[in-house]
Amino acid sequence: MRTRKNSTKNAPSRAWEDYLKAIYKLEKPEPTDKGVQTKELAERMSISQASVTNMLKKLADEGYIQYEPYYGVTLNDSGRSIAMKMIRNHRVLESYLVERLGYSWDEVDEEAETLEHFLSDKLVERMWNDLGQPTHDPHGSPIPNIDGTIERKNLTSLAEVKLDTPVMLERIKNRSPEELRYLASIGMHIGAKIVIKNQAPFNGPLLIEVDDQHFHALDYRMALALFVEDNTDSINH
């Protein structure tokens, strides 16, 4: 008689939501055989591995994830839907703070990381409508739809772009506030025209030209977080 106290589904707690979101973010876009590792989760969330294992069992019990001990974890539909909701809440709020309350992009993440769990559906929809139902946040990340679907464009990292081929910056993935401020200071905003003029060996810095105006040396690790339109389609087809 495994009657569970929680059988009348309470809303998942903040902790559960953060786990599900972290799993989503660690899942590879191309589905592989192995799921997300306990260790990856522990590291990303700054929580001990033992605590992660513990929580994964609960999440699996409630049907949010597929959990194969020692082999990692994948999201079920119910879990993915919660993850998408958190990401929608997060990105809509961040967009709102930037567009309506004069926040700069590097200030919004901390606020959103907490508030994403406490915003009502109503509030998120009102902010989203007020913003004109945007599909992307100000840093180019897609905002999931209310039904939990999300655009999955194939973007290429700036680190992989050919030399002397102009590209347009489409998305800047999460970096620290300091890095974001730096990137902004060298003109790296969505829509900027970028040309890679050279790449130093051993994954060294890139020499780039921004908006036909300035040259900058861009650290390779930062280039990995900057994304442009993918061109492989036209090549593979």
Add this chain to the structure above:
Amino acid sequence: MRTRKNSTKNAPSRAWEDYLKAIYKLEKPEPTDKGVQTKELAERMSISQASVTNMLKKLADEGYIQYEPYYGVTLNDSGRSIAMKMIRNHRVLESYLVERLGYSWDEVDEEAETLEHFLSDKLVERMWNDLGQPTHDPHGSPIPNIDGTIERKNLTSLAEVKLDTPVMLERIKNRSPEELRYLASIGMHIGAKIVIKNQAPFNGPLLIEVDDQHFHALDYRMALALFVEDNTDSINH
């Protein structure tokens, strides 16, 4: 060696903030000899008396309150300052939701009750500035200043107003969403002109005229939550 884990002051938790706010709300405007009762707190917060006693000891340990067993509790400056901050957060957010996101007044309280604990100072100040630094929320309640001071006007409940004396509605104290909607539907908004035409005996309903237009029968208990400018000054002076 009573080294306490918490001696490096962590931010007070949501639970602590809600206690301090509840104590503030139960303190009488005219300072009396006795503080707020355990029982009142227990009732207002829907928490058992034993649990309240327990928490009061912790709050006193940390210096947020003055706690005299059997005699009730009063806020210290540190505790009052947290209470004021919660109320400021709450009222600024409610005002913002109404003014900028099209909420109606009866929708905002639930949202604010949770979010008040998670809004950053920065966000509250930006909303407040965006609204033009209002001193009162849309239902006439004063918004505490950043330094924790608050206007304490002497208002009179509509239940105590003399017959046939026109008064202006200044403040509607917290009621349920249903009651707020009803009050709105009979024209009870801040600034409305009200004349008491009659009061039925035994604390019965008031016959009122609103904005020189309509007559309504107003339940005595609702009249207790509606406030107008105090006139006793001009009488006592």
Add this chain to the structure above:
DNA sequence: AAATAAAGTTAGTCTTGGCTAAAGTTTTTC
């Protein structure tokens, strides 16, 4: 194929913030 390293799980503990129930204390009211 064994040894080692890395990843993962188990078991036991802790803190926070709740609860009930029963018994004793203090204050207030009659």
Add this chain to the structure above:
DNA sequence: GAAAAACTTTAGCCAAGACTAACTTTATTT
């Protein structure tokens, strides 16, 4: 002065979500 109400104490319980230490499983080297 007695009874009622409010309050505290004690004891024991619970759930969530962390932790550490010890052990197990899987993967990688040699």
